[in-house]
Amino acid sequence: xxxxxxxxxxxxxxxxxxxxxxxxxxxxxxxxxxxxxxxxxxxxxxxxxxxxxxxxxxxxxxxxxxxxxxxxxxxxxxxxxxxxxxxxxxxxxxxxxxxxxxxxxxxxxxxxxxxxxxxxxxxxxxxxxxxxxxxxxxxxxxxxxxxxxxxxxxxxxxxxxxxxxxxxxxxxxxxxxxxxxxxxxxxxxxxxx
Numbered sequence: 001x002x003x004x005x006x007x008x009x010x011x012x013x014x015x016x017x018x019x020x021x022x023x024x025x026x027x028x029x030x031x032x033x034x035x036x037x038x039x040x041x042x043x044x045x046x047x048x049x050x051x052x053x054x055x056x057x058x059x060x061x062x063x064x065x066x067x068x069x070x071x072x073x074x075x076x077x078x079x080x081x082x083x084x085x086x087x088x089x090x091x092x093x094x095x096x097x098x099x100x101x102x103x104x105x106x107x108x109x110x111x112x113x114x115x116x117x118x119x120x121x122x123x124x125x126x127x128x129x130x131x132x133x134x135x136x137x138x139x140x141x142x143x144x145x146x147x148x149x150x151x152x153x154x155x156x157x158x159x160x161x162x163x164x165x166x167x168x169x170x171x172x173x174x175x176x177x178x179x180x181x182x183x184x185x186x187x188x189x190x191x192x193x
Contacts, residue, residue: 014049014056015060022061022099027107032046035056061096069088070092071129072088078142079185085130086156093160093169093170130156131153143188152188155184
């Protein structure tokens with residue numbers, strides 16, 4: 001058959017179709033048949049790659065997340081890096097929040113488990129940008145490693161996630177700056193006396 005897609009091309013078409021179905025109809029109405037039809041393939045082709053709609057929806061969301069990476073290079077300053085990380089996370093949240101909202105509750109109910117299990121599934125294999133930024137901050141002596149206890153080390157991510165889950169929107173630039181400057185850095189910075 002001329003023009004038959006295989007491998008990565010076929011997978012992209014399927015995941016794009018799954019994303020379109022999720023965005024338009026939500027997870028509750030997502031079917032393997034509808035995705036297969038939209039992608040111009042068959043249900044057995046999908047079934048060979050994903051064991052059901054939950055796995056397919058997760059893969060579609062992960063593919064879309066990859067369009068909005070949250071990787072921050074060494075900028076030589078922890079505050080600059082934290083601001084960039086939250087900016088990139090806000091871009092991702094803006095693009096994905098509504099579909100994620102439609103997806104997450106039904107997915108957790110379908111698969112069992114918790115929202116944190118879904119989070120782990122979606123973030124598997126991604127770089128933990130916050131951890132890298134904090135490591136660099138410690139190495140540059142901007143951050144006191146002893147102050148990075150588990151609740152403090154994850155505080156910015158927790159604040160961000162809470163905001164998105166409660167409002168289905170990304171936090172504003174002013175709010176992100178306030179988190180960094182009035183909450184996080186005062187807790188972890190090395191104090192010069």
